[in-house]
Amino acid sequence: MLKKTSLILLVLTISLLTVLPYKASSNSTTIQVDPPTSIVTIGEIFNVNINVTDVTNLTCWQLELYYQNTRLNCTAVIKGPFLDAGGGTYFGKTITNTYNSTHGCLLAYCTLLGSTSVSGSGTLVTITFKAETEGRTALHLDETQLGDENIPPDPIQHTTVDGLVHVGITGTPDIAVTNVAPSKTIACQSYPMKINVTVENQGDTPQIWNVTAYANATVIETKKIALASGNSIMMMFTWNTTG
Numbered sequence: 001m002l003k004k005t006s007l008i009l010l011v012l013t014i015s016l017l018t019v020l021p022y023k024a025s026s027n028s029t030t031i032q033v034d035p036p037t038s039i040v041t042i043g044e045i046f047n048v049n050i051n052v053t054d055v056t057n058l059t060c061w062q063l064e065l066y067y068q069n070t071r072l073n074c075t076a077v078i079k080g081p082f083l084d085a086g087g088g089t090y091f092g093k094t095i096t097n098t099y100n101s102t103h104g105c106l107l108a109y110c111t112l113l114g115s116t117s118v119s120g121s122g123t124l125v126t127i128t129f130k131a132e133t134e135g136r137t138a139l140h141l142d143e144t145q146l147g148d149e150n151i152p153p154d155p156i157q158h159t160t161v162d163g164l165v166h167v168g169i170t171g172t173p174d175i176a177v178t179n180v181a182p183s184k185t186i187a188c189q190s191y192p193m194k195i196n197v198t199v200e201n202q203g204d205t206p207q208i209w210n211v212t213a214y215a216n217a218t219v220i221e222t223k224k225i226a227l228a229s230g231n232s233i234m235m236m237f238t239w240n241t242t243g
Helices: none
Strands: 030-034 037-041 045-058 060-068 072-079 089-096 103-112 118-131 135-147 159-161 163-168 175-182 193-201 207-215 218-227 232-239
Touching: 030 060, 030 135, 030 163, 037 045, 037 207, 037 218, 045 060, 045 135, 060 072, 060 118, 072 089, 072 103, 103 118, 118 163, 135 159, 163 207, 175 207, 193 207, 193 218, 207 232, 218 232
Parallel strands: 030 159, 037 163
Antiparallel strands: 030 045, 045 118, 060 103, 060 135, 072 118, 089 103, 135 163, 175 193, 193 232, 207 218
């Protein structure tokens, strides 16, 4: 695991806040990458959010996010709106795309300046990346910290959920639908039908594309997928037959 020793001292109007020690969690508070999986092409600019869910009395947070710097380049970091609901905030960030020979690192932190706190779920920060080369990389959360309303803040226990980015390349596609298997032979109104669709990348290059299932001319569902050359995948579509 990538580790980085850091100490951040934020000067508040009412107290000094030091970085909180990380604690394992058994409750429902979670810091997670959203979307959990991003499928993009080389040169594409895209955003991911870091969200917190089911937190109580949050006054400050800090996180690090690691990614392969051959795959992605971090270009911007914008504070999310969640903590602002409690009043004025102090926000800081550091982007280091060359943290080491293989990875880049984003450090971001924010604290409320007043005596209020916020509870619930929302976005802590939005991160913009540019896809550089074909392949995939984890978006790994590390050194995540949440602080409550006490002075000094006590750590809020939580879990983390990493993200994943697939970077594909453009080229002449050779995509085949090799099987379509509905769960039933008769579709009845208001009874959803599951449809398993198997597709294969029969070309020489990795591809990213949309697969859409239809009932005659009606779109059932569209899914975006990425596949390396020679690989296949089975996807399940759900046909909502209400109406």
